[in-house]
Structures are given as structure tokens and as C-alpha cells.
Amino acid sequence: MFELDVRSRKPIYEQLMDKIKEMILYGILKPDEQLPSVRTLSAQLTVNPNTIQKAYRELEREGYIYSQAGKGSFVAPSQQQPGAAQLAEMKERLLKLFAEAIYLGFTKSDIEKLYQQTMEEQERGKSSD
Amino acid sequence: MFELDVRSRKPIYEQLMDKIKEMILYGILKPDEQLPSVRTLSAQLTVNPNTIQKAYRELEREGYIYSQAGKGSFVAPSQQQPGAAQLAEMKERLLKLFAEAIYLGFTKSDIEKLYQQTMEEQERGKSSD
Amino acid sequence: MFELDVRSRKPIYEQLMDKIKEMILYGILKPDEQLPSVRTLSAQLTVNPNTIQKAYRELEREGYIYSQAGKGSFVAPSQQQPGAAQLAEMKERLLKLFAEAIYLGFTKSDIEKLYQQTMEEQERGKSSD
Amino acid sequence: MFELDVRSRKPIYEQLMDKIKEMILYGILKPDEQLPSVRTLSAQLTVNPNTIQKAYRELEREGYIYSQAGKGSFVAPSQQQPGAAQLAEMKERLLKLFAEAIYLGFTKSDIEKLYQQTMEEQERGKSSD
DNA sequence: GTGGTCTAGACCACC
DNA sequence: GTGGTCTAGACCACC
Incomplete structure (x- = not known):
């Protein structure tokens, strides 16, 4: 699913954000589609759960996804009115x-x-x- | 000449690189024109000489400027054939x-x-x- | 009756508490008026009964409603003398x-x-x- | 300086944010004044450095402080034009x-x-x- | 010395 | 099972 470069200068959480943004922007991930859970992605990529969570939190802050404690993380519908x-x-x-x-x-x-x-x-x- | 934002998250040396790149790209600094010496710029901007040095080193690595030992740093002629x-x-x-x-x-x-x-x-x- | 935002970061039970509080504060729900039963509200909002239960329990603890076993939950008369x-x-x-x-x-x-x-x-x- | 309630439901990082906000709002901390370093505050409050950093990062996002890697964290001048x-x-x-x-x-x-x-x-x- | 990133884990509230 | 918070610690870039 993803390929991360642990040696890169670019932080892992930013690489992750870029990959997910790309998949949203190109319509590969659809609005309201569920993203893999923090734990699942952590295991798949052998990256610490905290790092995945940081990426998800930032993506939420930027409006690309929304997270619900106890439910999961989902692709946000595209913004109608950017600031x-x-x-x-x-x-x-x-x-x-x-x-x-x-x-x-x-x-x-x-x-x-x-x-x-x-x-x-x-x-x-x-x-x- | 330059205005650096000490409050910015962007490292000083990167801000410096961006400013110099911009002046080269917009033709304000011409090919083979000499750049201010590390010491001069350090004094003018009240920035650590090591920081200026780092910016110049990186700009040289990226092909924007070239340095001649004992003479100074100069704007590189624009590449005719980018790789x-x-x-x-x-x-x-x-x-x-x-x-x-x-x-x-x-x-x-x-x-x-x-x-x-x-x-x-x-x-x-x-x-x- | 209620509109809950499943995408919100705020827990469902807190959203519910806020809505009910609001209706009490604005006089839409009158003192001693009966609230819908946990089951009814659970079905109407398609929300887990445990979640409704939790909201009612907290509202009772805060003094906004009172419950009578076997009868139901009711709006508490507004406190005349707050502590x-x-x-x-x-x-x-x-x-x-x-x-x-x-x-x-x-x-x-x-x-x-x-x-x-x-x-x-x-x-x-x-x-x- | 601060008193935190580790037993509270409110996360430690939020308690910290509230305390610092308060000191900024009441003018106890002045614009451009340096805040204690992440490590110092961590030791003083016996709270993990990551938790302090989270509070600082959020305060920066909200515009109350600004941080410079290698320098420290500082009180932001009050916003002239809130969004x-x-x-x-x-x-x-x-x-x-x-x-x-x-x-x-x-x-x-x-x-x-x-x-x-x-x-x-x-x-x-x-x-x- | 400073903030920023990351790991390896634990515990919690919510559903 | 899910995201959210927190600890204890390491290493990094920047200055």
C-alpha cells in the first residue's frame, strides 16, 4: 500500500501524510471511506503507532480526514469553501x-x-x- | 538586502537559501556576480557565520552558486541543459x-x-x- | 427532535447531554415533563442504548433531570437556590x-x-x- | 509556577495550555518573553517532555506562542485580526x-x-x- | 542547549 | 477494536 523511506530527511509522518493526501486527491480513497486503523497501519508499515497517529491528527487538522474515537478514521468530503x-x-x-x-x-x-x-x-x- | 523572520519555523539557513534563489531566478542577481562574503552577510544580518556558511554550501551543492577559494562566492550561469x-x-x-x-x-x-x-x-x- | 453529528470529535453522549440541557435551559422542555425512554430515543437516533443511558445518568448527576425506577426520566424543576x-x-x-x-x-x-x-x-x- | 491535577479527567497537556493561556491573557507573560524550555518544565512538573511539547505545539497552532528549534519558545504578540x-x-x-x-x-x-x-x-x- | 521526531510500550474512554 | 493520552527514553538538526 505505502512505501516509506526511513532514511529520508523528510519525517515519516509527513511522508505518510503526503501518500494519503495523494490517494485522496486522486480519488483512490473516496469520501467517508474508512482508513486503516492506527494499529493496523502501524503493524503493516512497522512504524510506531504514535507516528501513524501524528499523521492522522495532522491530516484531520488540515481537513483531509476526520477521526472518531472508538470508531475509526475516515476520508473527509472535499471542502467546498477553502479559507x-x-x-x-x-x-x-x-x-x-x-x-x-x-x-x-x-x-x-x-x-x-x-x-x-x-x-x-x-x-x-x-x-x- | 534580506529580511529574515526569526519567528518562522523555517530554519534561518533555508530562509537565506530561498531569498538568494529568488534573487537569482528573478534576475536580480546576475550570472558571475559576486555574493557578499560570509563575514559581511553575517554582520549585516546578525546571523551566526556558520549559518551563512551552511546556506552557501547548500546553494553550491544545488548548482545555484560556485565558490572560489580565497576569492568568494558567485552566481552560477543559468544551466542551459538541465539534467x-x-x-x-x-x-x-x-x-x-x-x-x-x-x-x-x-x-x-x-x-x-x-x-x-x-x-x-x-x-x-x-x-x- | 435531535440531530447528532457522528463526525464530531465530541462523544455522542456529550452531544446528547448538551442538546437536552439546551432544551431545558431554553424552556423547550418544561419542569417535570417526561423525557423519551432510553429505548425510544435509542431507536429514534439509531444510537446504542448504553450511550443514551450514560447521557441520562450524567444529566441526573448534574441535577438537570431525575429518574423514577419503572416510570421514566423527568426534567428537574429549576433550582431555586443554586449552591x-x-x-x-x-x-x-x-x-x-x-x-x-x-x-x-x-x-x-x-x-x-x-x-x-x-x-x-x-x-x-x-x-x- | 503551575499546579497540575494528574487525577483530573482533563488531559495534562490541556491543563498546561489553560494555565499558560491564562498567564498570557492576564499579561503575566509578556509578548516575546521566553517560556521555560520543554526539558526544564518537564523536570519542574515531573511530566514527560512529550506532554509538555504537545501543549507547546497546540499553543503555537492556536497562535499564543511561537517556537524556534534550537532557540526556545516565546509568547506571541497578541493577534490584531482574529479570523x-x-x-x-x-x-x-x-x-x-x-x-x-x-x-x-x-x-x-x-x-x-x-x-x-x-x-x-x-x-x-x-x-x- | 533548544525544539522536533520517533520508538516501545501502557492505560483510558467510547462504542 | 477504535482513537487519544501519557511515560521513559533515544537521536537529530539547528544555533
Whole structure:
């Protein structure tokens, strides 16, 4: 299911968050679908339960999942109205990454193609219910 | 010259790297232009010399600047032919960020506008010699 | 009658307690009025009977309702003379919340308006017999 | 400095957050003042460092303090512009608490006095630099 | 020395 | 069985 790099500089809990976010964004994990329990994932990945829990807690804080004590953790329905701060932060991240991409020679049409590709992958994920 | 945020969670040396990268990407620092010495910058920013040193070392490792023993550090000429690995990594980063942006509701035209804006800023920087 | 949020972090039994307290405080449930039986409410809300039981038990402990074996649970008549400990505790809670409210910029007139609004809602509830 | 109740239902990290918030709100801890280090407080309170860190992390998330790895944790300058969500949540909390206070017989003038008292305590704290 | 991450476990409330 | 809290400890990057 997941592949984690324990040697990476990036903390394990962040790697986990990225993987799960990706699966949500690409529609592989559907809204209200149950995620593996903290213990199960801990055993599967041979990662400490506390580390899994930290990832889940942060994902909940960011609005990607919701957790219920005694029940489990579930994929949150996608946000309808992102906050102004969230939009501003994303804009900043896009501007910075574009600056680097242009430096490497990426053209407007390269960017458009990649955006289109991402859109299509998301559509595929969502329609494959 | 620089403004560092000591309250930020981001390490000082990373903030410094980002600022210098930005000035290179936007053409404010030109190829082969000399950067301030570690000592000068350390005094100007009231930041530990080791921290400046680390930022310069990392920037050199990433190919943004080069150092000449006894002379100083200089902006590297922009790479004409980025490696295949670099292009693949950038493509990956763009795909991931687009996935998040789409999740937040950014449209194709939003993306195009931001790309255009970045392009123009870079042009302005380079032509202002 | 009730709407429970299964996605909330707040335990179901606490949500239930809050709803019932609210209905008592706003006069929607009158003194000595009978509450639905544990079984009935359990079926209506599709919530485990143990959970309903726990909410009723806690509400009784706090003095909001009373139970008669074999008859059912009833709204307690509003306390005419709250204990000194209760008053002191409420005073403490108000002081703490005001400190936070002031920190967020709530003015004296904001506070007065909210108090007035609460008063009017309670009056409306009680007079609608 | 602090008194924690290990037997309480309220988690230790929340008790700690409340105490620190209180000291910030009443001006006992001033903006940019350094908090005791995680290790120091852990030893003083004989509470696990992880628990202290959890309290600090949450306080940072709520905007009361800021932490710098390698430096320490500090009181954040008071927020100038609280978010709309924050204001809405506080309004809700005030309405609920007023409903309970009215039930216990607190009058408008009681509420006003308590608000006034809180204001004065904050002023005293801030001016006693 | 500082905060941040992580392990290996225990115990708790909730359902 | 589930997530949430907590301990006792180790190691890391940063300054």
C-alpha cells in the first residue's frame, strides 16, 4: 500500500501524510471511506503507532480526514469553501514553483499539459467507483 | 538586502537559501556576480557565520552558486541543459502541487495567469541591467 | 427532535447531554415533563442504548433531570437556590471565557448584546406553553 | 509556577495550555518573553517532555506562542485580526455559557461586573512591566 | 542547549 | 477494536 523511506530527511509522518493526501486527491480513497486503523497501519508499515497517529491528527487538522474515537478514521468530503489564507498560501507556493520551473526551461505549454494531465487523473480516480 | 523572520519555523539557513534563489531566478542577481562574503552577510544580518556558511554550501551543492577559494562566492550561469533527473523531479513537484491546487478549486485559467505573472517578473528582473 | 453529528470529535453522549440541557435551559422542555425512554430515543437516533443511558445518568448527576425506577426520566424543576459552589464555579468559567473574549477583541457592548440575546431566547421558550 | 491535577479527567497537556493561556491573557507573560524550555518544565512538573511539547505545539497552532528549534519558545504578540471562524466560535461559547448562567440566576449586572473585573485584571497585568 | 521526531510500550474512554 | 493520552527514553538538526 505505502512505501516509506526511513532514511529520508523528510519525517515519516509527513511522508505518510503526503501518500494519503495523494490517494485522496486522486480519488483512490473516496469520501467517508474508512482508513486503516492506527494499529493496523502501524503493524503493516512497522512504524510506531504514535507516528501513524501524528499523521492522522495532522491530516484531520488540515481537513483531509476526520477521526472518531472508538470508531475509526475516515476520508473527509472535499471542502467546498477553502479559507482565504489557504488560497493565499497555495498561490504563493505556485508562484515560487513556477519561478523554478521557468528557470529550468518549462514553457507555458508544458505547464498547461501537466495541469491537464492532473485534471484527467483526478477525473479517472473519481469516476472509477 | 534580506529580511529574515526569526519567528518562522523555517530554519534561518533555508530562509537565506530561498531569498538568494529568488534573487537569482528573478534576475536580480546576475550570472558571475559576486555574493557578499560570509563575514559581511553575517554582520549585516546578525546571523551566526556558520549559518551563512551552511546556506552557501547548500546553494553550491544545488548548482545555484560556485565558490572560489580565497576569492568568494558567485552566481552560477543559468544551466542551459538541465539534467533529465532535474526535469523529472520538477515535473513530479508540479503534478503534486496541481493536484492540491485543483482540490482547492484553482482553474486552468488561474494557473495560466499565475504562470504569466511569474514570467513577467522574471523578464523585468533580467532586463533591468 | 435531535440531530447528532457522528463526525464530531465530541462523544455522542456529550452531544446528547448538551442538546437536552439546551432544551431545558431554553424552556423547550418544561419542569417535570417526561423525557423519551432510553429505548425510544435509542431507536429514534439509531444510537446504542448504553450511550443514551450514560447521557441520562450524567444529566441526573448534574441535577438537570431525575429518574423514577419503572416510570421514566423527568426534567428537574429549576433550582431555586443554586449552591455556593455552583455559583463560584460559574463565576470562574465566566471570568476565563471573558479573558479569552477580550483577547479576541470583544467589547463590553458585544458581551451585553449576546447576554440580551440569550435572555430573549429563554423568555420565548418559556412563554410558548 | 503551575499546579497540575494528574487525577483530573482533563488531559495534562490541556491543563498546561489553560494555565499558560491564562498567564498570557492576564499579561503575566509578556509578548516575546521566553517560556521555560520543554526539558526544564518537564523536570519542574515531573511530566514527560512529550506532554509538555504537545501543549507547546497546540499553543503555537492556536497562535499564543511561537517556537524556534534550537532557540526556545516565546509568547506571541497578541493577534490584531482574529479570523472569522475564531470569532464565530467564541460567540457560540459565550451564548452557551450565558444560557447556563441565566439558568443559575446571573443577572445582566452580574455579567457586566465580571466583564469589568476581567478587563481591569488584564490592564493591571499589562501595565506592571 | 533548544525544539522536533520517533520508538516501545501502557492505560483510558467510547462504542 | 477504535482513537487519544501519557511515560521513559533515544537521536537529530539547528544555533
